[in-house]
Amino acid sequence: MEKITIMSILPVNFYERNTIRVARELLGKKLVRRLGGLELSAMIVETEAYCGTGDSACHAHRGKTPRNAVMFGPPGHAYVYFTYGMHYLLNLVTEKEGNPCAVLIRGVSPVDGIAEMEARRKKRGAELTNGPAKLCQAMCIDKSLNGWDLTCGRELWLENYKNITAKRITATPRIGIPYAREEHRTALWRFLTVT
């Protein structure tokens, strides 16, 4: 019997919903990066929700600028930005167009192309589950993917993979936002799962 592989790319309506809900449900999804003939993939294990103009930790908080413009566009697109003079971070745009929200991908667990991803990082066995810039290095995600349509099935997309039950999900405050208002600094909008 032939094994049937169902390609289940997440459609735009997955992203076009409440950001916190999307951030939780992204856990266990597979992030796929296509580099010519090479396919790298990894399961998402850590996310953070950034909830629009009302969220003082969100880049869109002070309105639309050239950098954050993608967040104001349609859901299901990648918002990739450069920070600390050397790192790229990957976000997925959520909610309806015009509501500038996104989910930051903070950690993944390698699935396919593990050796290639390790090679892209300096050390063998380098962890990708603890730091949002590392997965971008490993999966060759940079500013050229800013604004990329994640539903077209090329270059970069997401697929259903593992079902993560609510019991395996931990929520904590978000990382690296000391400047945000307390209400937003302490909000439990970071989601993690364990292997």
Place this chain on the structure above:
DNA sequence: AGCACGATCTGA
């Protein structure tokens, strides 16, 4: 035109 700082990572 200048400047302060960041959704970070590494190595000491």
Place this chain on the structure above:
DNA sequence: CAGATCGTGCTA
């Protein structure tokens, strides 16, 4: 715990 390293947005 400091250094790397530069785009971005705010002030003027």
